[in-house]
Amino acid sequence: MPLLFIGIDPNTGDHESPTVWVDQDNKELVIQGWKPDGDLEAECAAFELPGHARGIPESEAVIRVPARMASMIREACDAVERASDVH
Numbered sequence: 001m002p003l004l005f006i007g008i009d010p011n012t013g014d015h016e017s018p019t020v021w022v023d024q025d026n027k028e029l030v031i032q033g034w035k036p037d038g039d040l041e042a043e044c045a046a047f048e049l050p051g052h053a054r055g056i057p058e059s060e061a062v063i064r065v066p067a068r069m070a071s072m073i074r075e076a077c078d079a080v081e082r083a084s085d086v087h
Contacts, residue, residue, distance in 0.1 A: 003030060004079060007072035018065050020072045027084040029076050033063030040064070 006020040021030040036044070044062045048054045056062060065073070 006076045006079065007069065009066055009069055011066070011068065018069060020065075020069065020076045022076050022079045022083065024083050027080050029073070029080055031063060031065060031073070031076075033065040036062045036064055 002024050004022040004024055006022060008020075009016070009018040012018070016034070017032065018034065019032040022028070023030050041056070041062050045056050046054060
Protein backbone atom coordinates (compact mmCIF):
# COMPACT_ATOMS: atom_id res chain seq x y z
CA MET A 1 0.00 0.00 0.00
CA PRO A 2 1.82 3.13 -1.14
CA LEU A 3 1.08 5.86 1.38
CA LEU A 4 1.27 9.44 0.18
CA PHE A 5 2.54 11.56 3.07
CA ILE A 6 0.54 14.79 3.33
CA GLY A 7 1.72 16.38 6.54
CA ILE A 8 2.49 16.25 10.22
CA ASP A 9 1.29 18.52 13.04
CA PRO A 10 3.54 21.58 12.80
CA ASN A 11 3.67 21.73 16.60
CA THR A 12 5.05 18.20 16.83
CA GLY A 13 7.85 17.83 19.31
CA ASP A 14 9.82 14.71 20.01
CA HIS A 15 6.92 12.63 21.30
CA GLU A 16 3.60 13.35 19.57
CA SER A 17 3.03 13.31 15.86
CA PRO A 18 -0.52 13.56 14.50
CA THR A 19 -0.03 12.80 10.80
CA VAL A 20 -2.10 12.67 7.59
CA TRP A 21 -1.51 10.30 4.66
CA VAL A 22 -3.49 9.05 1.67
CA ASP A 23 -3.67 5.31 0.94
CA GLN A 24 -3.46 5.50 -2.84
CA ASP A 25 -4.51 1.89 -3.46
CA ASN A 26 -7.63 1.94 -1.30
CA LYS A 27 -8.43 5.62 -1.96
CA GLU A 28 -8.67 6.40 1.77
CA LEU A 29 -7.44 8.99 4.20
CA VAL A 30 -5.14 7.62 6.89
CA ILE A 31 -4.96 9.79 9.98
CA GLN A 32 -2.86 9.36 13.10
CA GLY A 33 -4.13 11.39 16.02
CA TRP A 34 -4.47 11.50 19.75
CA LYS A 35 -6.63 9.06 21.66
CA PRO A 36 -9.68 10.69 23.23
CA ASP A 37 -10.16 10.85 26.96
CA GLY A 38 -12.88 8.64 28.46
CA ASP A 39 -15.51 11.40 28.47
CA LEU A 40 -15.09 12.22 24.79
CA GLU A 41 -15.08 8.57 23.77
CA ALA A 42 -18.23 7.95 25.82
CA GLU A 43 -19.93 10.95 24.21
CA CYS A 44 -19.05 9.65 20.73
CA ALA A 45 -20.21 6.14 21.65
CA ALA A 46 -23.55 7.49 22.88
CA PHE A 47 -24.18 9.47 19.67
CA GLU A 48 -27.16 8.08 17.81
CA LEU A 49 -28.96 8.97 14.58
CA PRO A 50 -30.51 7.03 11.69
CA GLY A 51 -27.86 4.81 10.13
CA HIS A 52 -25.44 5.28 13.02
CA ALA A 53 -25.78 2.74 15.81
CA ARG A 54 -24.70 3.58 19.32
CA GLY A 55 -21.25 2.44 20.33
CA ILE A 56 -17.90 2.22 18.59
CA PRO A 57 -17.31 -1.00 16.64
CA GLU A 58 -14.16 -2.96 17.48
CA SER A 59 -12.84 -2.21 13.97
CA GLU A 60 -13.12 1.58 14.44
CA ALA A 61 -11.53 4.20 16.66
CA VAL A 62 -12.17 7.79 17.71
CA ILE A 63 -9.15 10.04 17.27
CA ARG A 64 -8.48 13.71 17.89
CA VAL A 65 -6.62 15.88 15.37
CA PRO A 66 -5.70 19.53 16.03
CA ALA A 67 -7.57 22.17 14.01
CA ARG A 68 -4.22 23.53 12.80
CA MET A 69 -4.06 20.41 10.58
CA ALA A 70 -7.28 21.28 8.69
CA SER A 71 -5.36 22.38 5.58
CA MET A 72 -3.53 19.02 5.52
CA ILE A 73 -6.83 17.16 5.75
CA ARG A 74 -8.21 19.27 2.87
CA GLU A 75 -5.09 18.47 0.85
CA ALA A 76 -5.53 14.76 1.60
CA CYS A 77 -9.21 14.94 0.58
CA ASP A 78 -8.18 16.53 -2.72
CA ALA A 79 -5.52 13.85 -3.28
CA VAL A 80 -7.91 10.98 -2.58
CA GLU A 81 -10.52 12.52 -4.89
CA ARG A 82 -7.95 12.84 -7.66
CA ALA A 83 -6.92 9.21 -7.12
CA SER A 84 -10.54 8.12 -7.26
CA ASP A 85 -11.45 10.30 -10.25
CA VAL A 86 -14.47 11.47 -8.23
CA HIS A 87 -15.48 15.07 -8.83
